[in-house]
Amino acid sequence: MQGGFYEVKVQKRTTKSRIISAAWQLFYEQGYEDTTVDEIIRVAQTSKGSFYHYFKSKDALLNTLSYLFDEKYEQLIDTMDEEWNTYRKLLYLNNELFTMIENSVSIDLLARLLSSQLITKGEKSLLDRDRFYYKLLRKIIQEGQQKGELRTDISIGEIVKAYAICERSFMYDWCISGGEYSLRSYSQSLLPIFMKDFFTLI
Known part of the structure; x- marks a missing residue:
């Protein structure tokens, strides 16, 4: 696209x-x-x-996983259909990212990244609002509001924040559970439930 x-x-x-x-x-x-x-x-x-x-050092690379995630999102832009509604776009992005995580990211290293975000006093890479991830989400949410697909009484920032919290919570639980279930499948079934109140129609 x-x-x-x-x-x-x-x-x-x-x-x-x-x-x-x-x-x-x-x-x-x-x-x-x-x-x-x-x-x-x-x-x-x-x-x-x-x-x-x-x-x-090699250890410094452990904090770069969010960079890898953003590269994936950059690749996905060209694969999304402009005619898709906001709901489908968000589910698609989530599905593709979590598929990548399941297939190419060690659960132990993902857990290490997530735990480091809890204890670090410096920059938290997952929360960096300048990330491509957040810029893309803001664009999608903005378009969704303009098309009447998303509520406008809730700010773009709050909807983006809620979506990002959902994704992080799925990753945390998947790591804590030792990957005993499919991250992608579980997220695809629950994300619509958590996000439904933001949409005017699903």
Whole structure:
């Protein structure tokens, strides 16, 4: 999907993004502890100098999962039909992201990221309102209100916040439960229930 409503800034695939993608691919395939910086550099096709320009250590990559999520959202823009209503767009984005998480993100590392967000006193990457994730959600919600699909007595920010809280809560529970159920399927069945009061018609 190009232009118009979806002209949200999409970042070019940089050296940093290649390093992050390579790292999480290796973390999933062979485990975090068994992945070395040299292997990440090789898969990312970059240099050791470039790696340490962006990251102080391998541990620093643990806080980049939200960056990987945003890359997924950037890819999904071109696969959404402009004729879809807001309800379908939100369910689609959730379905695709959670499918990616189930298929390519270690549950242990996801749990580590989520727990770090609870104890960190600095920047909380999942709550960064400058993330592509939040920019895209604001655009979708704004369009939904303009089309009369979403209530206008509730602000765009509050609806976005509620949606993001739902997604985070599903991820937290999935991690706590040890992945005993399908994150994607469970979310697809419950998200409409949690969000229905924001819609004028589902």
